[in-house]
Amino acid sequence: MTDIATSLNNAAASETPEGGIRWGLVLxxxxxxxxxxxxxxxxxxxxMTSTHEAVTVHTEGVQYLPGDQLVANYSTVLFDGIGFTGAVNGTTMMMNSMILGFGFAIGKIIVAMMAAYAIVYFRFPLAELAFWAIFVTLLLPLEVRILPSYEIVRKMGLINSYTGLIVPLIASATATFFFRQFFKTVPDELVEAARIDGAGPMKFFIDILVPLSRTMIAAIFIIMFVYGWNQYLWPTLITTNEDYFTLVRGIKQIIQVWVGAQIPEYSQAMALAVLAMLPPVIVVVVFQSWFIRGLTESDK
Amino acid sequence: MNKVRFGHSAIPYLFLLPQMLIVAVFFYLPAGEAVRSSFYLEDPFGFGSTFVGLDNYRDVLSNAEYRRVAIFTLWFTVLVAFFALAIALVLAVKADAVLRGAKTYRTLLMWVYAIAPPVAGLLGIMLFDQHVGPIVKLAALFGWDLRVGVNYHDTAFAMIVTAVWLQIAVNFIFFLSGLQSIPRSVREAARIDCRSGFRRFWTVTFPLLTPTAFFLVVINITYALFDTFGLIDLMTKNEPGNNPVTLVYKVFLDGFRGNDLGGSSAQSVILMVVVFVLTIVQFRFIERRVHYS
Known part of the structure; x- marks a missing residue:
């Protein structure tokens, strides 16, 4: 044991010459x-560019230092009418992004937990079939079935509605898969104990399994919130009315007006971009250890 | 798996109902419809459709434009996946090696995960802008007249750089967690046996990391094929005509702008087959990964 310790120290020492600068570490x-x-x-x-006047950016290029237009640019983007019709502003778009992010994350977690519970904890005739029917959805991303999906939502009259925006996005089994994996690691003794105590399946789910999954729920929530907030293609198709624009969806429409103008409005465009990335970035940075755990464990 | 289970009752059906309903209406219905309409020629004025067998597929595959897009997609995917993986691997190995500031580096290198592809595309537009973009000015110093949006290859270059930038974070997170799950005893043994850090990486660390790397290769291919849609949509600025686009973008263009339902559906189905194969490969590697650990 001491031998190993000594040789380890030697090995470490050989890489770090006494007193000298450790160039490997510097590199x-x-x-x-x-x-x-x-x-x-x-x-x-x-x-930095978003804190300058559009003219400055146009004549001098992208800015490296803060300017004095921070408040002016951000208040224009947040409160003044922007876009083609001028009917929508940054605050409305941010609200819509929040509704999409939260609605998607919460909806997906509820639906997924229920389905995973049924699959893992019950023996019933169609269990195997249900399992495969759900997990095949992992195979095809929305992008490859985008046109018929759009047609179906249109026929249901859900264009320009939050339901049409959120519900079809839930039709992929990522979260269900994740909860299934997690439920399988929950010790069987808990179910037996619950049975002995006379707790039925409903009580077991709500009183034991859901509280037990708290950290997992948090991790999934972060991933799904970011995923929902960042959706682009689906909102682009489903929302034609500017009242339903999310920040990420609105960006292109508004860029066409600003960047396509005689003097491109890069400063305000960047202010909008900063607003669009701020909430998901904050969530990911603040909750990074949960988020990383959720992300790296979901693929096992 | 020998899970203790609850007996037969109505509860599992009730719990499955929401998921099954959503999956049926918003997944199976549209996926089936895409397959069906790929065999039909839709009347552009909505007066029904004619069964044409494999004609749509033949038209798509013999179309020179489609092949051009397919070749670009292939290059785009290979380059984006390679650079995003290579850069992330170097950074993850270094972040795993240092003790001081390890947490700060992790935060600084992973937060880009939260940025949406179209937002990254918008940053790309500005940084590669002909008049204000610093990257264009930098390229000019080296005598490279970078003309994004005008020159096909320059636009492709800008797209690849932006797409790589956005994907490094995800790869970094997975590589770092893969590295950190290598047991201490293995690392210390390797340290004793092999003095050279470079050789130690290729003979010990990298083989242990291959399951993560394989998994990430599939993730990166799917990213380059599908998730870059928003980035490409922004960076081509509504002028896809002379700009490089990927296959997924072409499905969208032909379906929504070109009104070629049959052709667009046939392209969808071709992509479905590609993703299907990729996912099967991925599942096989995940199985292996579980065996390793």
Missing amino acids: DHAILIAGSLFMLLPVFLAF
Whole structure:
């Protein structure tokens, strides 16, 4: 044991010459700092540009330092009418993004937990079939069946409605798969104990399984919120009325007006971009350990 | 799996109902409809449709434009997946090696995960803008006249750079968690046996990381094929004519702009087959991964 410890120390020491600068470590940090800057710089420049006047950006190019138009640009984007008709503003779009993010995440978690519970904890004739019917949905992303999906939602009269926006997005089994994997790791003793105590399946689900899944629910919620907030193609098709625009969906429409103008309004466009990425970025950074756990465990 | 289960009752059916309903209406119905209409020629004025067998597929596959888009998609996918994986792997290995500031680096390298593809596309438009973009100015210093939106290859370059930038975070998260799940004892043994850090990585660490890498390859292919839609839509600025687009974007263009329902559906079905194969491959690797751990 001591031998191993000594040789380990030797091995470590051989890489770190006494007193000298550890060049390997310096290189490691240099690479990590370069990587961090590469990730950070585009968003940093976008933010700096969003604090300047459009004319400044047009004549001088993308800005590296803060300007004095922060309040002016962001209040224009948030409160003034923008877009083709000028009927929608950033606040409305942010509300719609919130509705989509929360609605999608909550809806998906409820539907998925219920389905996973039925599949894992019950023996019934159609269980196998139900399992496969649900998990085949993992095979085909929305993008490849986009046209007929749109037609169905249109025939149901759900264009320009929150239901049409949210519910079809729930039709993929990612969260169900995740909860199924998690429920399978829950010890069997809990079910037996619940049975001995005379608790039925409903009581077991609500009083034991749901509280037990708290961290998993949180992790899935973060992933699904970001996923919902960031949806683009589906909202682009389903919402033609600007009142239902989300920030991410609105971006292109508004860019066409701004960037296509005689003097491209990059500053306000970037203010809108910053608003569109701020909430999901905050959620991911603040809850990163939950989120990373949820993400890396969902694929097992 | 020998899970203790509850007996027969109405509860499982009730609990499954919402999921099954949504899946049936918004998944099976449209997927089936895509397959069906790929065998029909739809009248553009809505006066019914004619069964044409495999004609739509023949038209699509013999179309020079479609082949051009398919070849671009292939290059785009290979380059995006390769660079996003390679850069993320280097960063993850370094972030795993340092002790000081490890958490800060992790945060700085993963947060881009939260950015939507079209938003990334918008940042790309600005950074590659002909008049204000710093990247264009930088390229000019090296004598490269970068003309995004005008020159086909320059636009492709801008799209690939933006798509890689956006995907590094996801790969980084998975690589780092893969590295951290390698047991301490294995790392220490490797440290004793193999002095060279570079050789140690290729002979010990990388083989242990291959399950994660295979899984990520599939994830990155799917990303480049499908999730980049918003990025491409923004960066082509509504002028897909002379700009590079991917296969998924063409499904959308032909279906919604071109009103070619049959052709668009046939393209959808071709893509379905591609994703289907990819997912089967992915599931096989996930199975293997479980065996490893």
